Amino acid sequence: METLDLSLTRADFETPEVLNACNPDFLTGYVHGPIPNNNPGWLPLAVIDRVLQSGRVSLIKASDITDGLARNPPANPLVTLNKENGLVCDIAIYDPIMCGMSFNTQAQLRKHLRNVHPGATANITSRPKSTADISNGINSLKLWVLSGGWRDAIYMYEPGRGPEKSVIGRYCDALERISREDLDFAHKYGTQFHRRPCRSLSASDIEELLGK
Ligand SMILES: [Zn+2]
Incomplete structure:
Protein backbone atom coordinates (compact mmCIF):
# COMPACT_ATOMS: atom_id res chain seq x y z
CA MET A 1 0.00 0.00 0.00
CA GLU A 2 1.28 3.46 -0.89
CA THR A 3 2.41 5.47 2.07
CA LEU A 4 1.36 9.09 2.51
CA ASP A 5 4.93 10.23 2.98
CA LEU A 6 5.13 13.41 0.89
CA SER A 7 8.36 14.67 2.38
CA LEU A 8 10.66 13.37 -0.37
CA THR A 9 10.85 15.43 -3.57
CA ARG A 10 12.75 15.32 -6.87
CA ALA A 11 15.38 17.53 -5.26
CA ASP A 12 16.15 14.77 -2.73
CA PHE A 13 17.13 12.35 -5.49
CA GLU A 14 18.45 14.46 -8.34
CA THR A 15 21.59 15.72 -6.62
CA PRO A 16 25.25 15.33 -7.65
CA GLU A 17 25.86 13.33 -4.44
CA VAL A 18 23.15 10.80 -5.33
CA LEU A 19 23.82 10.65 -9.08
CA ASN A 20 27.57 10.12 -8.48
CA ALA A 21 27.28 7.79 -5.47
CA CYS A 22 29.90 5.02 -5.48
CA ASN A 23 29.02 1.45 -4.54
CA PRO A 24 31.21 0.09 -3.11
CA ASP A 25 32.82 3.15 -1.60
CA PHE A 26 36.54 2.59 -0.91
CA LEU A 27 36.10 3.71 2.72
CA THR A 28 32.61 2.62 3.76
CA GLY A 29 32.14 -0.48 1.58
CA TYR A 30 29.06 -1.92 -0.07
CA VAL A 31 25.59 -0.50 0.49
CA HIS A 32 23.85 -2.88 -1.92
CA GLY A 33 24.72 -5.69 -4.25
CA PRO A 34 25.82 -7.51 -6.10
CA ILE A 35 28.21 -8.10 -3.19
CA PRO A 36 30.78 -10.79 -4.00
CA ASN A 37 31.46 -13.70 -1.67
CA ASN A 38 35.22 -13.99 -2.12
CA ASN A 39 35.43 -17.12 0.06
CA PRO A 74 40.20 -17.29 4.31
CA ALA A 75 42.18 -17.14 1.06
CA ASN A 76 40.72 -13.83 -0.06
CA PRO A 77 39.81 -10.61 1.74
CA LEU A 78 36.35 -10.19 3.19
CA VAL A 79 34.48 -7.16 1.88
CA THR A 80 33.03 -4.35 3.96
CA LEU A 81 29.29 -3.86 4.30
CA ASN A 82 28.13 -0.33 5.14
CA LYS A 83 26.00 -0.28 8.30
CA GLU A 84 23.65 2.05 6.43
CA ASN A 85 22.08 -0.43 4.02
CA GLY A 86 18.69 -1.63 2.81
CA LEU A 87 18.43 -4.66 5.17
CA VAL A 88 18.31 -7.07 2.21
CA CYS A 89 21.04 -9.70 1.82
CA ASP A 90 22.64 -8.73 -1.50
CA ILE A 91 25.37 -11.38 -1.52
CA ALA A 92 25.77 -12.69 -5.07
CA ILE A 93 25.14 -16.42 -4.81
CA TYR A 94 25.47 -17.14 -8.51
CA ASP A 95 26.35 -13.78 -10.09
CA PRO A 96 24.07 -11.96 -10.97
CA ILE A 97 21.59 -13.81 -8.72
CA MET A 98 21.62 -12.36 -5.22
CA CYS A 99 20.35 -13.94 -2.00
CA GLY A 100 17.40 -11.63 -1.24
CA MET A 101 16.64 -12.64 2.35
CA SER A 102 15.19 -9.60 4.10
CA PHE A 103 15.44 -8.46 7.70
CA ASN A 104 14.10 -5.73 9.92
CA THR A 105 17.23 -5.11 12.00
CA GLN A 106 20.93 -4.87 11.25
CA ALA A 107 21.54 -7.50 13.96
CA GLN A 108 19.33 -10.02 12.11
CA LEU A 109 21.11 -9.24 8.82
CA ARG A 110 24.54 -9.67 10.47
CA LYS A 111 23.49 -13.01 12.00
CA HIS A 112 22.34 -14.21 8.57
CA LEU A 113 25.59 -13.07 6.90
CA ARG A 114 27.72 -14.87 9.52
CA ASN A 115 25.77 -18.10 9.26
CA VAL A 116 24.90 -18.33 5.57
CA HIS A 117 27.78 -16.44 3.89
CA PRO A 118 30.56 -16.55 6.52
CA GLY A 119 33.43 -15.79 4.10
CA ALA A 120 31.77 -12.80 2.47
CA THR A 121 31.65 -9.74 4.72
CA ALA A 122 33.85 -8.57 7.56
CA ASN A 123 32.28 -8.44 11.01
CA ILE A 124 30.56 -5.15 11.61
CA THR A 125 31.90 -3.61 14.79
CA SER A 126 29.80 -2.03 17.50
CA ARG A 127 31.04 1.47 16.71
CA PRO A 128 28.25 3.86 15.72
CA LYS A 129 27.73 4.73 12.07
CA SER A 130 30.06 7.48 10.88
CA THR A 131 28.84 10.52 8.98
CA ALA A 132 30.43 9.00 5.86
CA ASP A 133 28.58 5.67 6.45
CA ILE A 134 25.27 7.50 6.62
CA SER A 135 25.76 9.85 3.67
CA ASN A 136 27.29 7.19 1.38
CA GLY A 137 24.60 4.72 2.44
CA ILE A 138 21.66 7.02 1.81
CA ASN A 139 23.04 8.37 -1.48
CA SER A 140 23.80 4.87 -2.80
CA LEU A 141 20.38 3.51 -1.80
CA LYS A 142 18.66 6.45 -3.51
CA LEU A 143 20.66 5.84 -6.70
CA TRP A 144 20.02 2.06 -6.47
CA VAL A 145 16.26 2.72 -6.50
CA LEU A 146 16.29 5.74 -8.90
CA SER A 147 18.37 3.87 -11.51
CA GLY A 148 16.07 0.83 -11.46
CA GLY A 149 18.80 -1.37 -9.97
CA TRP A 150 16.53 -2.51 -7.14
CA ARG A 151 13.54 -2.96 -9.47
CA ASP A 152 15.47 -5.17 -11.91
CA ALA A 153 17.78 -7.07 -9.52
CA ILE A 154 17.54 -10.86 -9.66
CA TYR A 155 17.06 -12.51 -6.27
CA MET A 156 16.95 -16.12 -5.17
CA TYR A 157 14.43 -15.19 -2.46
CA GLU A 158 12.11 -12.49 -3.79
CA PRO A 159 12.21 -9.52 -1.37
CA GLY A 160 9.07 -7.86 -2.79
CA ARG A 161 8.69 -4.34 -1.41
CA GLY A 162 11.75 -4.84 0.75
CA PRO A 163 11.80 -5.12 4.53
CA GLU A 164 9.27 -3.06 6.44
CA LYS A 165 12.02 -1.20 8.32
CA SER A 166 14.08 -0.50 5.19
CA VAL A 167 14.07 2.87 3.42
CA ILE A 168 13.92 1.11 0.03
CA GLY A 169 10.12 0.80 -0.07
CA ARG A 170 9.76 4.43 1.04
CA TYR A 171 12.07 5.58 -1.76
CA CYS A 172 10.08 3.52 -4.31
CA ASP A 173 6.79 5.02 -3.10
CA ALA A 174 8.22 8.53 -3.28
CA LEU A 175 9.71 8.10 -6.77
CA GLU A 176 6.50 6.62 -8.19
CA ARG A 177 4.53 9.52 -6.70
CA ILE A 178 7.01 12.10 -8.07
CA SER A 179 6.90 10.47 -11.53
CA ARG A 180 3.09 10.76 -11.59
CA GLU A 181 3.26 14.45 -10.70
CA ASP A 182 6.26 15.43 -12.86
CA LEU A 183 6.20 14.37 -16.52
CA ASP A 184 9.74 15.53 -17.15
CA PHE A 185 10.93 13.35 -14.28
CA ALA A 186 8.92 10.40 -15.61
CA HIS A 187 10.47 10.80 -19.08
CA LYS A 188 13.93 10.89 -17.58
CA TYR A 189 13.74 8.10 -15.02
CA GLY A 190 10.59 6.08 -15.76
CA THR A 191 7.52 5.50 -13.67
CA GLN A 192 8.14 2.16 -11.95
CA PHE A 193 10.63 1.81 -9.12
CA HIS A 194 9.11 -0.98 -7.03
CA ARG A 195 9.94 -4.52 -8.05
CA ARG A 196 7.33 -6.11 -10.26
CA PRO A 197 5.33 -8.84 -8.55
CA CYS A 198 7.12 -12.11 -9.20
CA ARG A 199 7.81 -15.42 -7.59
CA SER A 200 11.05 -16.73 -6.13
CA LEU A 201 13.39 -18.46 -8.54
CA SER A 202 13.10 -22.21 -9.00
CA ALA A 203 16.06 -24.50 -9.63
CA SER A 204 15.23 -24.61 -13.36
CA ASP A 205 15.01 -20.78 -13.51
CA ILE A 206 18.51 -20.58 -12.06
CA GLU A 207 19.90 -23.11 -14.52
CA GLU A 208 18.35 -21.14 -17.37
CA LEU A 209 19.76 -17.83 -16.10
CA LEU A 210 23.18 -19.37 -15.76
CA GLY A 211 22.93 -20.82 -19.27
CA LYS A 212 23.24 -24.44 -18.15
ZN1 LIG B 1 21.96 -14.16 2.22
Missing part, protein backbone atom coordinates in the same frame (compact mmCIF):
# COMPACT_ATOMS: atom_id res chain seq x y z
CA PRO A 40 32.52 -19.45 -0.61
CA GLY A 41 32.68 -22.52 1.62
CA TRP A 42 34.98 -20.94 4.22
CA LEU A 43 34.17 -21.75 7.84
CA PRO A 44 36.01 -20.53 10.93
CA LEU A 45 38.03 -23.22 12.68
CA ALA A 46 36.05 -22.97 15.94
CA VAL A 47 32.89 -23.92 14.04
CA ILE A 48 34.60 -26.85 12.32
CA ASP A 49 35.87 -28.00 15.76
CA ARG A 50 32.37 -27.86 17.23
CA VAL A 51 30.90 -29.81 14.32
CA LEU A 52 33.57 -32.50 14.71
CA GLN A 53 32.94 -32.73 18.46
CA SER A 54 29.15 -32.67 18.48
CA GLY A 55 28.27 -33.82 14.96
CA ARG A 56 25.95 -30.84 14.70
CA VAL A 57 26.21 -27.46 13.03
CA SER A 58 25.94 -24.67 15.59
CA LEU A 59 25.32 -20.97 15.19
CA ILE A 60 28.32 -18.95 14.03
CA LYS A 61 29.03 -16.09 16.42
CA ALA A 62 30.92 -12.88 15.62
CA SER A 63 33.72 -14.12 17.90
CA ASP A 64 34.00 -17.31 15.78
CA ILE A 65 34.66 -15.19 12.69
CA THR A 66 37.26 -13.06 14.51
CA ASP A 67 38.94 -16.22 15.81
CA GLY A 68 38.84 -17.83 12.37
CA LEU A 69 40.42 -14.80 10.70
CA ALA A 70 43.42 -15.34 13.00
CA ARG A 71 43.59 -19.16 13.05
CA ASN A 72 42.46 -20.22 9.56
CA PRO A 73 42.15 -17.02 7.55
Whole structure:
Protein backbone atom coordinates (compact mmCIF):
# COMPACT_ATOMS: atom_id res chain seq x y z
CA MET A 1 0.00 0.00 0.00
CA GLU A 2 1.28 3.46 -0.89
CA THR A 3 2.41 5.47 2.07
CA LEU A 4 1.36 9.09 2.51
CA ASP A 5 4.93 10.23 2.98
CA LEU A 6 5.13 13.41 0.89
CA SER A 7 8.36 14.67 2.38
CA LEU A 8 10.66 13.37 -0.37
CA THR A 9 10.85 15.43 -3.57
CA ARG A 10 12.75 15.32 -6.87
CA ALA A 11 15.38 17.53 -5.26
CA ASP A 12 16.15 14.77 -2.73
CA PHE A 13 17.13 12.35 -5.49
CA GLU A 14 18.45 14.46 -8.34
CA THR A 15 21.59 15.72 -6.62
CA PRO A 16 25.25 15.33 -7.65
CA GLU A 17 25.86 13.33 -4.44
CA VAL A 18 23.15 10.80 -5.33
CA LEU A 19 23.82 10.65 -9.08
CA ASN A 20 27.57 10.12 -8.48
CA ALA A 21 27.28 7.79 -5.47
CA CYS A 22 29.90 5.02 -5.48
CA ASN A 23 29.02 1.45 -4.54
CA PRO A 24 31.21 0.09 -3.11
CA ASP A 25 32.82 3.15 -1.60
CA PHE A 26 36.54 2.59 -0.91
CA LEU A 27 36.10 3.71 2.72
CA THR A 28 32.61 2.62 3.76
CA GLY A 29 32.14 -0.48 1.58
CA TYR A 30 29.06 -1.92 -0.07
CA VAL A 31 25.59 -0.50 0.49
CA HIS A 32 23.85 -2.88 -1.92
CA GLY A 33 24.72 -5.69 -4.25
CA PRO A 34 25.82 -7.51 -6.10
CA ILE A 35 28.21 -8.10 -3.19
CA PRO A 36 30.78 -10.79 -4.00
CA ASN A 37 31.46 -13.70 -1.67
CA ASN A 38 35.22 -13.99 -2.12
CA ASN A 39 35.43 -17.12 0.06
CA PRO A 40 32.52 -19.45 -0.61
CA GLY A 41 32.68 -22.52 1.62
CA TRP A 42 34.98 -20.94 4.22
CA LEU A 43 34.17 -21.75 7.84
CA PRO A 44 36.01 -20.53 10.93
CA LEU A 45 38.03 -23.22 12.68
CA ALA A 46 36.05 -22.97 15.94
CA VAL A 47 32.89 -23.92 14.04
CA ILE A 48 34.60 -26.85 12.32
CA ASP A 49 35.87 -28.00 15.76
CA ARG A 50 32.37 -27.86 17.23
CA VAL A 51 30.90 -29.81 14.32
CA LEU A 52 33.57 -32.50 14.71
CA GLN A 53 32.94 -32.73 18.46
CA SER A 54 29.15 -32.67 18.48
CA GLY A 55 28.27 -33.82 14.96
CA ARG A 56 25.95 -30.84 14.70
CA VAL A 57 26.21 -27.46 13.03
CA SER A 58 25.94 -24.67 15.59
CA LEU A 59 25.32 -20.97 15.19
CA ILE A 60 28.32 -18.95 14.03
CA LYS A 61 29.03 -16.09 16.42
CA ALA A 62 30.92 -12.88 15.62
CA SER A 63 33.72 -14.12 17.90
CA ASP A 64 34.00 -17.31 15.78
CA ILE A 65 34.66 -15.19 12.69
CA THR A 66 37.26 -13.06 14.51
CA ASP A 67 38.94 -16.22 15.81
CA GLY A 68 38.84 -17.83 12.37
CA LEU A 69 40.42 -14.80 10.70
CA ALA A 70 43.42 -15.34 13.00
CA ARG A 71 43.59 -19.16 13.05
CA ASN A 72 42.46 -20.22 9.56
CA PRO A 73 42.15 -17.02 7.55
CA PRO A 74 40.20 -17.29 4.31
CA ALA A 75 42.18 -17.14 1.06
CA ASN A 76 40.72 -13.83 -0.06
CA PRO A 77 39.81 -10.61 1.74
CA LEU A 78 36.35 -10.19 3.19
CA VAL A 79 34.48 -7.16 1.88
CA THR A 80 33.03 -4.35 3.96
CA LEU A 81 29.29 -3.86 4.30
CA ASN A 82 28.13 -0.33 5.14
CA LYS A 83 26.00 -0.28 8.30
CA GLU A 84 23.65 2.05 6.43
CA ASN A 85 22.08 -0.43 4.02
CA GLY A 86 18.69 -1.63 2.81
CA LEU A 87 18.43 -4.66 5.17
CA VAL A 88 18.31 -7.07 2.21
CA CYS A 89 21.04 -9.70 1.82
CA ASP A 90 22.64 -8.73 -1.50
CA ILE A 91 25.37 -11.38 -1.52
CA ALA A 92 25.77 -12.69 -5.07
CA ILE A 93 25.14 -16.42 -4.81
CA TYR A 94 25.47 -17.14 -8.51
CA ASP A 95 26.35 -13.78 -10.09
CA PRO A 96 24.07 -11.96 -10.97
CA ILE A 97 21.59 -13.81 -8.72
CA MET A 98 21.62 -12.36 -5.22
CA CYS A 99 20.35 -13.94 -2.00
CA GLY A 100 17.40 -11.63 -1.24
CA MET A 101 16.64 -12.64 2.35
CA SER A 102 15.19 -9.60 4.10
CA PHE A 103 15.44 -8.46 7.70
CA ASN A 104 14.10 -5.73 9.92
CA THR A 105 17.23 -5.11 12.00
CA GLN A 106 20.93 -4.87 11.25
CA ALA A 107 21.54 -7.50 13.96
CA GLN A 108 19.33 -10.02 12.11
CA LEU A 109 21.11 -9.24 8.82
CA ARG A 110 24.54 -9.67 10.47
CA LYS A 111 23.49 -13.01 12.00
CA HIS A 112 22.34 -14.21 8.57
CA LEU A 113 25.59 -13.07 6.90
CA ARG A 114 27.72 -14.87 9.52
CA ASN A 115 25.77 -18.10 9.26
CA VAL A 116 24.90 -18.33 5.57
CA HIS A 117 27.78 -16.44 3.89
CA PRO A 118 30.56 -16.55 6.52
CA GLY A 119 33.43 -15.79 4.10
CA ALA A 120 31.77 -12.80 2.47
CA THR A 121 31.65 -9.74 4.72
CA ALA A 122 33.85 -8.57 7.56
CA ASN A 123 32.28 -8.44 11.01
CA ILE A 124 30.56 -5.15 11.61
CA THR A 125 31.90 -3.61 14.79
CA SER A 126 29.80 -2.03 17.50
CA ARG A 127 31.04 1.47 16.71
CA PRO A 128 28.25 3.86 15.72
CA LYS A 129 27.73 4.73 12.07
CA SER A 130 30.06 7.48 10.88
CA THR A 131 28.84 10.52 8.98
CA ALA A 132 30.43 9.00 5.86
CA ASP A 133 28.58 5.67 6.45
CA ILE A 134 25.27 7.50 6.62
CA SER A 135 25.76 9.85 3.67
CA ASN A 136 27.29 7.19 1.38
CA GLY A 137 24.60 4.72 2.44
CA ILE A 138 21.66 7.02 1.81
CA ASN A 139 23.04 8.37 -1.48
CA SER A 140 23.80 4.87 -2.80
CA LEU A 141 20.38 3.51 -1.80
CA LYS A 142 18.66 6.45 -3.51
CA LEU A 143 20.66 5.84 -6.70
CA TRP A 144 20.02 2.06 -6.47
CA VAL A 145 16.26 2.72 -6.50
CA LEU A 146 16.29 5.74 -8.90
CA SER A 147 18.37 3.87 -11.51
CA GLY A 148 16.07 0.83 -11.46
CA GLY A 149 18.80 -1.37 -9.97
CA TRP A 150 16.53 -2.51 -7.14
CA ARG A 151 13.54 -2.96 -9.47
CA ASP A 152 15.47 -5.17 -11.91
CA ALA A 153 17.78 -7.07 -9.52
CA ILE A 154 17.54 -10.86 -9.66
CA TYR A 155 17.06 -12.51 -6.27
CA MET A 156 16.95 -16.12 -5.17
CA TYR A 157 14.43 -15.19 -2.46
CA GLU A 158 12.11 -12.49 -3.79
CA PRO A 159 12.21 -9.52 -1.37
CA GLY A 160 9.07 -7.86 -2.79
CA ARG A 161 8.69 -4.34 -1.41
CA GLY A 162 11.75 -4.84 0.75
CA PRO A 163 11.80 -5.12 4.53
CA GLU A 164 9.27 -3.06 6.44
CA LYS A 165 12.02 -1.20 8.32
CA SER A 166 14.08 -0.50 5.19
CA VAL A 167 14.07 2.87 3.42
CA ILE A 168 13.92 1.11 0.03
CA GLY A 169 10.12 0.80 -0.07
CA ARG A 170 9.76 4.43 1.04
CA TYR A 171 12.07 5.58 -1.76
CA CYS A 172 10.08 3.52 -4.31
CA ASP A 173 6.79 5.02 -3.10
CA ALA A 174 8.22 8.53 -3.28
CA LEU A 175 9.71 8.10 -6.77
CA GLU A 176 6.50 6.62 -8.19
CA ARG A 177 4.53 9.52 -6.70
CA ILE A 178 7.01 12.10 -8.07
CA SER A 179 6.90 10.47 -11.53
CA ARG A 180 3.09 10.76 -11.59
CA GLU A 181 3.26 14.45 -10.70
CA ASP A 182 6.26 15.43 -12.86
CA LEU A 183 6.20 14.37 -16.52
CA ASP A 184 9.74 15.53 -17.15
CA PHE A 185 10.93 13.35 -14.28
CA ALA A 186 8.92 10.40 -15.61
CA HIS A 187 10.47 10.80 -19.08
CA LYS A 188 13.93 10.89 -17.58
CA TYR A 189 13.74 8.10 -15.02
CA GLY A 190 10.59 6.08 -15.76
CA THR A 191 7.52 5.50 -13.67
CA GLN A 192 8.14 2.16 -11.95
CA PHE A 193 10.63 1.81 -9.12
CA HIS A 194 9.11 -0.98 -7.03
CA ARG A 195 9.94 -4.52 -8.05
CA ARG A 196 7.33 -6.11 -10.26
CA PRO A 197 5.33 -8.84 -8.55
CA CYS A 198 7.12 -12.11 -9.20
CA ARG A 199 7.81 -15.42 -7.59
CA SER A 200 11.05 -16.73 -6.13
CA LEU A 201 13.39 -18.46 -8.54
CA SER A 202 13.10 -22.21 -9.00
CA ALA A 203 16.06 -24.50 -9.63
CA SER A 204 15.23 -24.61 -13.36
CA ASP A 205 15.01 -20.78 -13.51
CA ILE A 206 18.51 -20.58 -12.06
CA GLU A 207 19.90 -23.11 -14.52
CA GLU A 208 18.35 -21.14 -17.37
CA LEU A 209 19.76 -17.83 -16.10
CA LEU A 210 23.18 -19.37 -15.76
CA GLY A 211 22.93 -20.82 -19.27
CA LYS A 212 23.24 -24.44 -18.15
ZN1 LIG B 1 21.96 -14.16 2.22
